[in-house]
Structures are given as C-alpha cells and as structure tokens.
Amino acid sequence: MKSPAALLRKIPPAVLLSAVIFSAAVLPPLVGNYWSQVLGDIGIYMMLGIGLNVVVGFAGLLDLGYVAFFGIGAYGYALMASPQFGMHVPFWLMLPVCVALAAAGGALLGVPVLRLRGDYLAIVTLGFGEIIRVILNNLDPLTNGPRGLLRIDPPFLGATPINNPQRWYYLILAGVLLAAFTADRLNNSRIGRAWIAMREDQDAAAVMGIDILKYKLLAFTIGASFAGAGGAIFAARQGAIFPENFSLMVSINVLCLIIIGGMGSIPGVILGAIVLIGLPEVLRGTEQYRMLSFGALLVIMMIFRPSGLLPASRRRPAAAAPREPE
C-alpha cells in the first residue's frame, strides 16, 4: 500500500502547486472574516516556520530564540508607524527596513555563537530571545514598556487600506508564497547544499572546503529576515503589540510546527502551520478541554508519523525516491 505522500508525488508538482495556490486564493470570500483572520495567523506562522526552517531544517542549527527577530520586525515597524513618536512611515517603505533590521539581529546573534553546537547553541539562542523580550519590556522611553504600542498604521495599497481580515489574507498569502519560493530556491542552490552538508557533519563539510563561518552566519541572517517581515506584518495587522506577544512560546510553537511538518521540508512547514495553529481554532468548541485534546492529537501524530507529516525528500531513506542528480 502506498502512503498518501507517495501518491501525492505522482501528481506533477506544477499542477499540484497551482491547485493549492488557486484554492488558497479563492478561500477568503467563501469562509468569511473570522476564518480569514485565523488563516492569516496561520500564514504568519508559515512565514516564521519557513524562516526558522532555514536555520534549523537546512543548516541544522537549533535556534530557540527565533522570536527575537519576529519582535525586532514588529517593533521596527510599530515604532515608525504609530503615535509613539508621531511618525507614520508607509508600510512598504518599512518592510525592507524591518527585514534588514532582523537580518542584522540575526548576524549579531550569529557572530558570538559561531563556535557553539547542539545544546550549547540552543541555550545561547534561548537567552538571546529572552534578552530581546526583556529589553522591549524594560526600555520604556523607546518601546513604552509593558503598555505596548497602540494604533499602529495599516498598510495601504494605493488608496485602499489593508484593514480587514480578507485583505490581510491576500497580503500574507503573497508573503508566504514569496518566502516559500525563496526558501525553495535557496534549498536547491549551492548555499543550500552547503548548509545540508554542514547539518549532516560539520567537520566533514569543513574538510570539503565549505566555509563554516560564512554559511552559519548566512543561515542566521537569512532565517532572521523572514521573521522580520513576519513581524512587520504581525504589528500592522494587530494594530497593537506588547512585549508579552514575543515570549518564548512563539519560538517553541514555530519549532513545533517545523517538527510536526517534517524538518527541512517546505510543504511540511506549511502543513505543520495549518495543523498547529489551525487545530486549536477548530477545537474551540471543546472549550476548556481544547488544549488537552490538542496535546493528545499531537502525541498521536508523533507516534504514527514520527518524522513529520511531509518529511523532506533528502531525509527519506535512500530507497524511497530516485534523486535528481546534483
């Protein structure tokens, strides 16, 4: 018997991709504002997941402080487009700035942790995530501390403000597509192969002539930039952000959706976000038992599909699929 994943692979990828994107594009008017809002949340987590997947999935660097870059992107936009300093820089101008800020943050984290591996890396990145949150919470004159930033401007497309869940959905969809496309191109490039070599065995990769320092820094920087964009979108969409929105739980959730989806696999990350962020909403009917049933479902899933819902092809056993020559 063939698994559903094997059957899926029979369909030409272009057809499958078009079908998925088309059905995603017609969804909002069909499902209404509430579910568009939920789908938007899922989309933001997809962007984060795709970004963290570059660091954890491709390059094999366990980063538990990913929320820091999300926070940098969000506060970057919110400070420049809210009454806090009375500045109202347009979203489209700030988006690349937020991406750059987060990327700079990624490089900043990357430099000191270049020599660290495994658990040690995880601990240091965890600390970094907390440091950023604590700074946001304590730097009152700049960030307004725990009271957060309110009345953040929405983006405009021409004269149309993007201010309802359905419009946001399309913006986020575009963001997710761009992120997935970028990550896919990276994965299949020289850089991506260098990351994967590094992930499998850092020393062997170094011996083969891969500049470990460069590729580690690149992974942190590129991974962080996705979160920067996600953060700017999050801030503009929420309209109000607080340091407590950037807690460790966000990093853990993003990491979870990568693990559930299948580490290193972009379709896996997308499916993981749908399951991890969408499921609690679907389970709303069960009220107080919502988190319990959610946890039980996760446990069941990890028993029956331990390598994730849609594992990456490179991670499958060698016999499973013939690989393209590289």
Next chain:
Amino acid sequence: MPRRSLPTLLSAAILFVFLSLPAAAAEWGTIRIPSGSPVKIGMGTMLTGDYAGMGIDIMHGAEMAVKEKGLILGHPVILQVEDDGCAGPPSVVIAEKFCNDPLIAGVVGYMCSGGSKPASDIHNKYKMVMISPSSTALELTSRKIPIFFRTCWNDRIQAQRAADFAASRGWLRAAVLHDKSDYGQSLAEDFAQHLETRGGEVLAMEGVTRGDKDFSPVLTKIKPLRPQLVYFGGMSAEGVLVVRQMQRVGIRAKFLSDDGCFTEKDFIQAGGRAATGSFVTYAQEPDPAWVAHFESMYGPRQTFSPQAYDAATILLMAVESAAERQPDDSLLIDKRRLRDALAATDHEGVTGRIVFDTNGDRTGSVVAVYEVVEEGGKRFFRKVPF
C-alpha cells in the same frame, strides 16, 4: 507551460480576487435576529492558563446574569464564551468571530487590557458594543472610541485612591514595586505620582518579573530605606510572595496592593499569617445577598464576577430597550440605538450604581480599601472606613 508564466498568472489571479472583495461594512447598521433564533452575548475571557481561575469566575458572573434574564422579547438569550488567553492575538481572532456572527448583539470582555486594546479597535470597526468587566488600562477609554464600556475602574482611579488612603494614614515614605506588566506598572507609576503630590516620598520604584518566586534581593535592597509602606502593583501570584518574604527579610512596613490581590484563595489562604494586616484596593463590596446566591451556585467567588454580572445585566437591558420586535417575531436591533442605550445606563447593580461618563468609564467612587483581618481563627477581607 513555460515556467515563468505560472507565477505571473497566479499573481494576476490573486490580485483580481483581492480587488473584487467587498468594501468595508457600513457605519453602525442593524442586527437582525430571525424568529426562533436566540440572541447571543459574546464573552472573551481566559479559560485555560495562568489566570484561568479568574477568567472562569468572570464567566460564571456573566452566565448567572444571562440565566436570570432567560428571554428577551420572546427570544432565548445565550452566552457564547471563548478563551481569549488574556492576550492580544487570540482576542483579535475572537473579536473577528463575534463581530461576524449575525446573532451576537454585544460582548462582555475581554478579560485583560492586552486583549481589550487590539480587540476594541476591531469592535469599533464593526460598531459592536463591548463591556469589559476587568480591563483597567487607561488607554482603553482615553482613546474615546464609542463602543467601549467597562464595569471596573481604570488604573488611575484605583492608584489615586490607594495613594489617598496611604496619605490619610500618614504612610508617606513608600517603596513601590510592580510586576513589569501593563497593569502593574501603570498602577505603580500612578500611585507614586499621586503620592508625591500628596506630600509623600517614593523611596524606590522597582520592577520584578512575573513568575519569579524569590523577591528577597529586591526586598533586601528596600529594607535599609526604612519605608513605612510597600505598594505592590501586580497580581496575587507575586503579591502573596512579596508579603511573605517581607516578613522573612524583616521589613516592618505596611503592605498595600491592588485588586489583583483581592482573592481569598490566592492571597489570604496562600499568604497565611503573613497576609494578615495587608491592605488591598478593590471595588465596593458587592451586594451580600448576591454573593450568597452566587456562591451557592458556583462556590467561592474570586475577583471580577460581580463586575461581569453587572456588565451582562446592563448589556441585556440595553439590548431589550433597543430591540424592536417585528410582526414575524424577528428582532431588529439598531446598533447605534444599542450603543446609546448602553451609554445612558443608570442602574443600581451589585457593584453599586452604574453610570458611564462620555468615554465609557464609570463615574462615582467605585474603589474601596480592604484589610485582611483575623478573627476567630479565620482570615478575611474587611472594608476599611475611608
């Protein structure tokens, strides 16, 4: 198909759907409840997580009011409760859910200011009224959005009342602690500011971290300053530990805190003997007959159930006065009229008389001071004449 044309085609398709979206909803508008359908009241409160106890207490308060009401012009009333997680992102999702539900007339919630702030912007877009029983942040009413009301008080009112009380007792040398939360810090800063205008002296202003268990470093730092009073802005989980550890460190000062510490279970019981003699500010004591009735249904009450009961009660009253029964038994509720009916509320609730100012804050004195006293081996809150 050439590779490049696929993304172009898809972007064009997405742009097309985007542009064909309907424009934003009209101002105000009406709610139509078809005959045979219930009138729903939405409620956003924390059902899972750290402050679920407080959130479920709020739910019970509103539930009781809805049960007592039963029917509005022949339509049954239903309370739809959602878990708002006491935070922004889930509250925003729930706000969209409520505002797009054609049977929901208004919302009691959200529990925390961090949720109410972004959610109120969404409610304002759809012009759906909301009454928070427990969000006290000043910015909620200072923004002057027409659909926001609350049956609690704002932080400044509470902090000034606390400072007035401290000044009246002559405790002018104070150390101020807060939990670095939206709520605790606002209270602490307003308290400090107001105490200084009353001739007091703020010896220290220190932030602690929510979830910490050991506050002896900061308390040891405060001790040599010899404060007469320690004011704590925050919740009971930390407040009770501050009280206990003050004794251990040897600070003889009085302890004054906010409504976050007004809970029998988490402050008095958890604090034990150390809690005796502490002061907290909280609402006027709710009607004892109501409390007895509530406790016979749900067990010991905690903090905001009377405010939630009052919020649901006045919301239902406003719905009843704004709804028009149609010949086919359906109800037509004009959102503007509903809002105006709510703004014009003058009701003797279980938390006292409820009248709103133009911003949606309650007028009149709503904050009282309580002391933890010990009598006959039992510890409880007793209102202090002030």
